[in-house]
Each structure stands twice: as C-alpha cells, then as structure tokens.
Amino acid sequence: MNKTIALALYEYKGKVNVKADLVSLLLVSILIFSRLFAGQVAEDTPPTKLVILFENPNGELYSQLATEMKKLNIPVYQDSNTVLEMLEIDNIDAYIDICNSCKKPTLKVFSKKEFTALNYINLIKSKIEPILIPSIFRINDKLYFDIMDGYSIELVNSNKDIYKQFITINTLFMVLTIIGVLSAFAYLLQGITDEKDTKVTLMYMSCMKVKEWIDSKVLASTCLSLKNFLMYIVLGGVGLTYFGIIELSINEWIEFIKTKLLYLTITFAIGYMFWCYLFSLISVLINNSNSPIKNAAVLLPMTAFGIVLSMLDFASSELFELLNFLPFTYLFTMSAGIVLTNFDYVIFSYSSLLTIFLTILLRHLAIKYVKFDG
DSSP: OHHHHHHHHHHHHHHOOHHHHHHHHHHHHHHHHHHHHHHHHHHHSOSSOEEEEOOOOOHHHHHHHHHHHHTTTOOEESOHHHHHHHHHTTSOSEEEEEESSSSSOEEEEEESSOOOOHHHHHHHHHHHHHHHHHHHTTOOHHHHHHHHHOOOOOOTTSOHHHHHHHHHHHHHHHHHHHHHHHHHHHHHIIIIIITTTSHHHHHHHTTSOHHHHHHHHHHHHHHHHHHHHHHHHHHHHHHHHHTTSOOOOHHHHHHHIIIIIHHHHHHHHHHHHHHHHHHHHHHHHOSOTTOTHHHHHHHHHHHHHHHHHHTGGGTTSHHHHHHTTSHHHHHHHHHHHHHHSOOOHHHHHHHHHHHHHHHHHHHHHHHHHOOOOO
8 A cells, every 4th residue: 555655655756746727727717817808809890881771750759769779879860861872881780670571570780791790780789678568569568578587497496596606616616627637638548558568667566566556546536626626616606706607605505515525525535447448448558548448438427417417407317327326427427416306325325335446446446457577
C-alpha cells in the first residue's frame, strides 16, 4: 500500500502544474465573461437596420407602438411610399409591414437581400403583440395577459423554485463528472498503454506488484480529477450564483450539504473508480494508445451521460431507478437521483454494492491480463 501511495503521489506531482491551473482558470473566466459580454452587446446592438410600417389610422395605437419601438431604436412610419423609397436607396436593410388585411395577425418582412435576423424579429414581435393583439380581438389588456400566461404550475408536494435550482446544480455536476471521466481515460491510456513497456516501468515492476502499479495509476488519476472537479465546481457555483442563475438561501445550502453531499461524494467515488478500472482494463488489453478501440471506449461514458441527461424528467420513475443498477449509468443516474429527488437509501446501498463488486472484478481482470514485453 505504501508503494502504491508513493507512486501515485509521484505521478500526481508530475501532472500537477499550478501555473497551468491558474492560466486555465483565467482562460475559463475570460471565456465566460466574453460570452456574457457578447450577449449583452448583441442585445444592445441591432443586427440590421429596419423600420416598421403601420398603416392604421388609430392614433393611440400608433403612439403606443412608436413609444415601445423607440426603446429598440426602430422608427415607425405610416406612409408606405416613404418606407419603400428608404429601402430602394438602401437607407434601411428591411422593413416590417404590420398587415391589416391579412386573415390572421401577420408581420411581413420585406428586404432587398436574404434576411437572417430572425431572433431580432421575434424580439420585435414580442414587443408588438401586447399593444396590437388586444385591439385586433377586441379584448382588454388584462384578459390578453391572462390568456398569454395560460395555466400556472403548482407542485403541491414539492418546491418548484428549489427544484429548478437543483436541476442547474445537477447539470453542472454531471458535466464536470463526464469531463473527469474522459480525463481519466486519457491519463490511464497514456499511463498504462504507453508506459507499460518502458524501462522505467519495468524498473518499477522489479520492486512492486502489478496490482500496486495499476492501483497507483488509478489513485493518481482520481486525485487529479478530484482536484479539477473541485476547482471547477467552485468556479461554476460562484459564477452561477453571481449571475443569479442559482438562488438558494443559506439554510437551503446547509440542508443540501447535510442531506445529500455525503451520498454524492460516495457515488462519485464508486462510479469514478468503476470507470477508472474499466479504462485500466482497456489500456492493458491494447498495445497502442492510438488503437481505434480507444475511440469506441470514449463513446461509452458519453453515451451513458447522454442517456441520463435526456431522461432527467424521469428521475422519479422506476426505469430511472433501474438504471442505478447498471454500472455504466450508475454514476450519472444515482447522482441525479440524489440531487433531484428524495432518493431511496435501499436502492442506493444495493446499486452501490453491485458497482463496487463489478469494479473489483474489473481490477482483477486488469491485473491478470497486463503484460510487459520489455
């Protein structure tokens, strides 16, 4: 065990680069803020120059529409000849005709070349509708907004607002988990396949057992992934909280930590070890890190991740619980169940034990089939 820890520590220190981590954090922060800044600029800068044609004699509606469109810096005209002339001499890229003669409310977009700013048009549409739709159908504003709101949703035995926060937390957890699993594969593929025939590794094997060598690789991979996971989960949590995407009170965070964090940690450790020893077995069986098998192996966790992510609405279903007993999906389904539901401790215990058993079996096979040809 001491040899395993010593070699794992050596591997870990060899892979850890504080400067690289700081640069990575800086780059991720720049990317996040750049995305937000770009979004803000896009909101403030119209993608095309256009005007609105509103040939309606109702002066009050025109006034309301002109006032609302002024916020978007879009002029409203009532004379079609003026608008057509502006388009002809390229003073504008397009114009929106609020059609009065159409069978249903329609915004006709006229342009001289292909028009692509569809999201911008939808934004304008959302501003126009509350002003004109009530008039067209002769209903008052309150009735219009009541109709648009439709049915409200009330989760009688659950807190809808907290559930939304947990959905975000779970998505962040799952994304970082799959990144960690894929990183483990890359590390173990290099650490076992490429190094098992080197003289340095053969020297290791002269003074330690095969199982100690493989266990040290898995332990070092786990520590590296755990470091990255904690680093990015903190960065992601702070970012999501700062931008108001997650809004949990201190008491809600405390309750989450008290009731779920321990089980999440256990799930991550068991599920991650399963993938590490599976990747160790694959790395042992192939002779070249460039083997096509590695491409298929990468698809395994990606497929499991995609399946679970697409089934989050079924987190309380028996099918979702059944997936806890499949080691390939255990890491993702169990963590999602813990975060999003009042999970069953019996299912947690049995599925965890099954995954541990299969992990031990994979470890045994990896140790059995490793070969040194040097």
